[in-house]
Amino acid sequence: MDRPVVPLGRPRTERADAKRNRLRLLAVVREMLEECGAEHVTMDALAERAGLGKGTVFRRFGSRAGIFKALLEEEARRFQELVLSGPPPLGPGAGPAERLIAYGRVRIGFLTDNLAVARAAMDRDVAAPAVEVDMTRLHIRMLLGQADLGVRDVEGLALQLSAALEGPLLLYMASPQALTDARDGGAMRLADAWQDLVERLFRAGPEQPPRGPE
Amino acid sequence: MDRPVVPLGRPRTERADAKRNRLRLLAVVREMLEECGAEHVTMDALAERAGLGKGTVFRRFGSRAGIFKALLEEEARRFQELVLSGPPPLGPGAGPAERLIAYGRVRIGFLTDNLAVARAAMDRDVAAPAVEVDMTRLHIRMLLGQADLGVRDVEGLALQLSAALEGPLLLYMASPQALTDARDGGAMRLADAWQDLVERLFRAGPEQPPRGPE
DNA sequence: CAACTAAACGGACTTTACCCCGTTTATATT
DNA sequence: AATATAAACGGGGTAAAGTCCGTTTAGTTG
Incomplete structure (x- = not known):
């Protein structure tokens, strides 16, 4: 019964797949940033290039x-x-x-x-x-x-x-x-x-x- | 031959219809601003409510x-x-x-x-x-x-x-x-x-x- | 007044951020 | 290992900004 005292707030531990994808997305966005400017980075392209769905991108980062x-x-x-x-x-x-x-x-x-x-x-x-x-x-x-x-x-x-x-x-x-x-x-x-x-x-x-x- | 010396820049005189529509758009946007907040003013709604095409709105003001x-x-x-x-x-x-x-x-x-x-x-x-x-x-x-x-x-x-x-x-x-x-x-x-x-x-x-x- | 031209117009089309929700999966529990 | 469940995932769907280009029209010129 060692539940965390604080039930609110997001879960303390990031799931392994979530972490992997987060790092992957950051890496890919850095790549794209160099190739074209920031203004040409679209979320669709980012998701596709990272091999992930758009939904995942927004779940992770909330917005562009x-x-x-x-x-x-x-x-x-x-x-x-x-x-x-x-x-x-x-x-x-x-x-x-x-x-x-x-x-x-x-x-x-x-x-x-x-x-x-x-x-x-x-x-x-x-x-x-x-x-x-x-x-x-x-x-x-x-x-x-x-x-x-x-x-x-x-x-x-x-x-x-x-x-x-x-x-x-x-x-x-x-x-x-x-x-x-x-x-x-x-x-x-x-x-x-x-x-x-x-x-x-x-x-x-x-x-x-x-x-x-x- | 009293051409203006400066050929560049936009035409000096605003056409009558253009002026009418510009003022109309500004009036309508002020209305909408009071009714809902600025964040709920969409260009489609603005154009429709002013009885104009969307293209006209953007020609006039360039952007939202x-x-x-x-x-x-x-x-x-x-x-x-x-x-x-x-x-x-x-x-x-x-x-x-x-x-x-x-x-x-x-x-x-x-x-x-x-x-x-x-x-x-x-x-x-x-x-x-x-x-x-x-x-x-x-x-x-x-x-x-x-x-x-x-x-x-x-x-x-x-x-x-x-x-x-x-x-x-x-x-x-x-x-x-x-x-x-x-x-x-x-x-x-x-x-x-x-x-x-x-x-x-x-x-x-x-x-x-x-x-x-x- | 008729022809002419440059500007204005309209609205379908494209692009892109962001939402939704049914499906999959990591992790904890027994 | 089987089960449960909360979190993560995917990608089609929506809304809204901004573009394009064929059509209309105000203003001008002869």
């Missing part, structure tokens, strides 16, 4: 966007490991300011490197960034806690900062030309702007930096 | 998102008039700082008021914000020019500021819960954050505020 989200999350797991236990300045060992700057820099690099996949992951499901923003917010909050700035509302400040990082990044992903300087065609230096923001925040000391929510 | 974009632009025209010649602090008459703050506040209000339509306008065409961002950037640049801060790179600063305004706003529209405080469920005060940013910029004086692109 879901597949690309899964692809992205695989990468994101690696990123998160680096953040939590990799070498400084991204990982532990550096000061909070350096780690904040490094976090933004690497996250921006990560998403711009995977621009096509990230865009496909948003398709028809613009709510996608929610979970990623939350990851960013939690990490920022942790670092702010360590920094011990004299800020009353750490939670609120973390939210502000994550919006300042993820917002322009989302805008850039949505339409890179929107953040392109008309004069020289150079893309805005998101990472530099982020670094500057963090440095000013830490320089300012215990007054009131980016205002927290009321 | 295009219709909602047109709807939004109609409102945006009114907004722009207020900006250019309305009463202060949004319109001329107030100082650059007040006008910048007012601009952000009203733009945020405008988009959150029309959240459903704005989301529909992004569907399948996340590049939508590009044109709006450009409007924001130009206006900010104009006000910065008047302010005569001691900034070397006004163009770059304007780009940074428009990203700081439009980025988080886009993020909020994409997934409001991403910018929601987990403790009290209150949405982040975008407008307050914007006001704070502008005030700090003007307080800082002629040193180096939000860094411009290299």
Whole structure:
């Protein structure tokens, strides 16, 4: 009678065939991604090429966007490991300011490197960034806690900062030309702007930096 | 021989029937928008209810998102008039700082008021914000020019500021819960954050505020 | 007013994401 | 090993966006 206490939620163990098919689908989608672009990956073709039914594909990933989200999350797991236990300045060992700057820099690099996949992951499901923003917010909050700035509302400040990082990044992903300087065609230096923001925040000391929510 | 010098671009004059149908479609879509939500407006239903063919709908607006974009632009025209010649602090008459703050506040209000339509306008065409961002950037640049801060790179600063305004706003529209405080469920005060940013910029004086692109 | 032309129109057709549900299968239990 | 069952599977079906191209029509010119 050692039933799990929690009856809700999906089954804890993934069936062997389900796992095999999930990995197979991810592998095939990566193949197709290289051959043609993300926009030419259709679910029919994916299913056929993986030797599976369409129904299986959707049961696994819920939607077309879901597949690309899964692809992205695989990468994101690696990123998160680096953040939590990799070498400084991204990982532990550096000061909070350096780690904040490094976090933004690497996250921006990560998403711009995977621009096509990230865009496909948003398709028809613009709510996608929610979970990623939350990851960013939690990490920022942790670092702010360590920094011990004299800020009353750490939670609120973390939210502000994550919006300042993820917002322009989302805008850039949505339409890179929107953040392109008309004069020289150079893309805005998101990472530099982020670094500057963090440095000013830490320089300012215990007054009131980016205002927290009321 | 008074041919227009520019042979490119679409014909300058809209045919009478085309105009009639365009207005009719916009009216019908507004109706349907109230009855059911934006997500239940289908192009087939729209065409039928307007007594027109589907081809006509797409010829006019290019895509489903295009219709909602047109709807939004109609409102945006009114907004722009207020900006250019309305009463202060949004319109001329107030100082650059007040006008910048007012601009952000009203733009945020405008988009959150029309959240459903704005989301529909992004569907399948996340590049939508590009044109709006450009409007924001130009206006900010104009006000910065008047302010005569001691900034070397006004163009770059304007780009940074428009990203700081439009980025988080886009993020909020994409997934409001991403910018929601987990403790009290209150949405982040975008407008307050914007006001704070502008005030700090003007307080800082002629040193180096939000860094411009290299 | 008649001929002409470029634009607008209509609606069948195609494509593709996503749903449904009868069938199969992995896994736990005895 | 036999049984039970919850999960996974398959692929035909549906809905809705977007395309194509033959037909109609507004506006222009002589």
